[in-house]
Amino acid sequence: MPMMTPEQYEASLRKMNFKVYLQGELVKNTVDHPIIRPSMNSVKATYALAQDPQYADLMTATSHLTGKKINRFTHLHQSTEDLVKKVKMQRLLGQVTASCFQRCVGMDAINALDSTTFEMDKALGTDYHKRFEKFLLAMQENDWTVDGAMTDVKGDRGLPPSKQVDPDMFLHIVERRPNGIVVTGAKAHQTGCINSHRILVMPTISMGPDDKDYAVSFVVPADAEGICYIYGRQSCDTRKMEGTEIDVGNHQYGGHEALMVFDKVFVPYEDVFMCGEVEFSGMLVERFAGYHRQSYGGCKVGVGDVLIGAAALAADYNGAAKASHVKDKLIEMTHLNETLYACGISCSCEGSKTASGTYLIDLLLANVCKQNVTRMPYEIARLAEDIAGGLMVTMPSEKDLRSPAVGKIVEKYLQGVSSIPTEHRMRVLRLIENITLGTAAVGYRTESMHGAGSPQAQRIMIARQGNLGAKKELAKAIAGIPSAPKKK
Numbered sequence: 263m264p265m266m267t268p269e270q271y272e273a274s275l276r277k278m279n280f281k282v283y284l285q286g287e288l289v290k291n292t293v294d295h296p297i298i299r300p301s302m303n304s305v306k307a308t309y310a311l312a313q314d315p316q317y318a319d320l321m322t323a324t325s326h327l328t329g330k331k332i333n334r335f336t337h338l339h340q341s342t343e344d345l346v347k348k349v350k351m352q353r354l355l356g357q358v359t360a361s362c363f364q365r366c367v368g369m370d371a372i373n374a375l376d377s378t379t380f381e382m383d384k385a386l387g388t389d390y391h392k393r394f395e396k397f398l399l400a401m402q403e404n405d406w407t408v409d410g411a412m413t414d415v416k417g418d419r420g421l422p423p424s425k426q427v428d429p430d431m432f433l434h435i436v437e438r439r440p441n442g443i444v445v446t447g448a449k450a451h452q453t454g455c456i457n458s459h460r461i462l463v464m465p466t467i468s469m470g471p472d473d474k475d476y477a478v479s480f481v482v483p484a485d486a487e488g489i490c491y492i493y494g495r496q497s498c499d500t501r502k503m504e505g506t507e508i509d510v511g512n513h514q515y516g517g518h519e520a521l522m523v524f525d526k527v528f529v530p531y532e533d534v535f536m537c538g539e540v541e542f543s544g545m546l547v548e549r550f551a552g553y554h555r556q557s558y559g560g561c562k563v564g565v566g567d568v569l570i571g572a573a574a575l576a577a578d579y580n581g582a583a584k585a586s587h588v589k590d591k592l593i594e595m596t597h598l599n600e601t602l603y604a605c606g607i608s609c610s611c612e613g614s615k616t617a618s619g620t621y622l623i624d625l626l627l628a629n630v631c632k633q634n635v636t637r638m639p640y641e642i643a644r645l646a647e648d649i650a651g652g653l654m655v656t657m658p659s660e661k662d663l664r665s666p667a668v669g670k671i672v673e674k675y676l677q678g679v680s681s682i683p684t685e686h687r688m689r690v691l692r693l694i695e696n697i698t699l700g701t702a703a704v705g706y707r708t709e710s711m712h713g714a715g716s717p718q719a720q721r722i723m724i725a726r727q728g729n730l731g732a733k734k735e736l737a738k739a740i741a742g743i744p745s746a747p748k749k750k
């Protein structure tokens with residue numbers, strides 16, 4: 263079964279035995295829980311669109327392992343064209359779901375692990391790549407959603423993993439058995455974990471010689487013995503429990519994050535892809551982060567498209583569409599959004615082949631892409647709120663609109679342009695609220711800042727990749743300053 267239907271995907275989740283706590287209670291049925299279900303719908307869309315012939319070129323790819331047609335989310339990029347298609351696929355899914363569709367973290371993790379395990383084996387004589395390929399084949403054949411798990415909780419940020427007062431602040435090996443390892447720790451704000459079949463764990467930072475137990479990468483079933491999840495709250499999340507549609511803003515789709523806790527989880531060696539090779543932890547982190555920073559040049563742009571459309575509709579419904587400043591704000595939003603897309607596309611076009619054959623994005627441009635994402639969606643959101651007007655956060659609820667007592671009053675006084683039903687105006691304003699301040703703001707707003715690494719992480723990479731030395735030589739050549747002779 264190289265490709266699951268959306269129905270098969272949902273059914274496969276029902277067979278999982280997740281241990282999830284939400285607001286202090288164990289969730290019996292994660293798939294149908296009103297707070298969780300919209301996030302499942304977003305991942306489900308990655309299966310649904312892959313079945314649709316009109317999206318086949320973006321949503322599917324040919325496996326380099328088997329030659330079979332597979333979902334692009336399980337694919338290793340074989341060319342710069344593949345890298346570009348990845349970004350276009352993410353923009354499409356952002357447009358369809360207006361939220362985080364979660365499945366990219368696993369795609370980015372497999373691409374980073376493929377080249378890293380290959381190069382690690384070559385340098386150290388280990389046999390991780392073979393194990394990794396076995397897992398990848400199973401992922402493609404079963405069309406699994408795999409969640410890449412990188413971010414440790416990190417404790418005292420001033421201390422390396424091995425110097426933390428509590429050793430569990432970074433996920434680590436607590437026991438080595440003849441047939442596998444036992445790990446303990448936690449991964450923070452873990453996107454999409456409860457909608458995933460497998461969790462692919464990676465170290466979170468470059469490690470030193472004392473951190474051997476922390477330089478660990480492996481795959482486990484998402485419902486493995488010893489794993490539990492504590493579901494992350496989102497702004498306005500309990501509106502999903504009210505049984506109404508309009509107030510949620512986007513009642514169909516969403517994203518989720520959770521604190522994922524590993525309590526003495528056993529992992530057989532065949533599923534371990536790094537086990538103490540501290541010198542390769544940096545490469546894995548850098549490549550995964552690079553791919554995920556590229557991803558934001560697609561997904562955030564797709565959600566941005568919805569937000570721009572919503573702002574334009576709000577202007578229409580308010581009767582303000584002809585005002586020149588409103589038109590100009592929509593132009594500015596489009597300019598900013600397309601700038602992000604240009605970054606996502608450019609780091610893909612400038613990608614190159616790694617030793618394993620998998621293509622890697624241009625790391626400098628991918629970091630520039632994400633650095634822009636830490637800023638531009640905020641300005642796009644500001645302009646959307648400006649155009650929408652204050653009503654997006656002060657209007658009465660859907661229950662008031664439906665109320666026999668005050669419904670007619672709400673309808674009368676919230677009317678904008680007379681040809682537009684008040685309900686439509688309320689719907690679009692709530693959608694803007696959802697993306698800028700509500701549940702989807704996790705994915706569009708704060709995640710734009712911190713997802714795939716906080717701004718400073720990109721600045722470190724930009725400093726490293728920017729090649730200031732070469733730029734100085736350019737300046738010297740033009741200014742007539744001789745280059746210092748190279749030291750022998």
Ligand code: SF4
Nearest residue numbers: 362363364366557561
């Ligand atoms: Fe994919 Fe974007 Fe969500 Fe990351 S934030 S998982 S790139 S949709």
Ligand code: FE
Nearest residue numbers: 453709713714
């Ligand atoms: Fe993310």
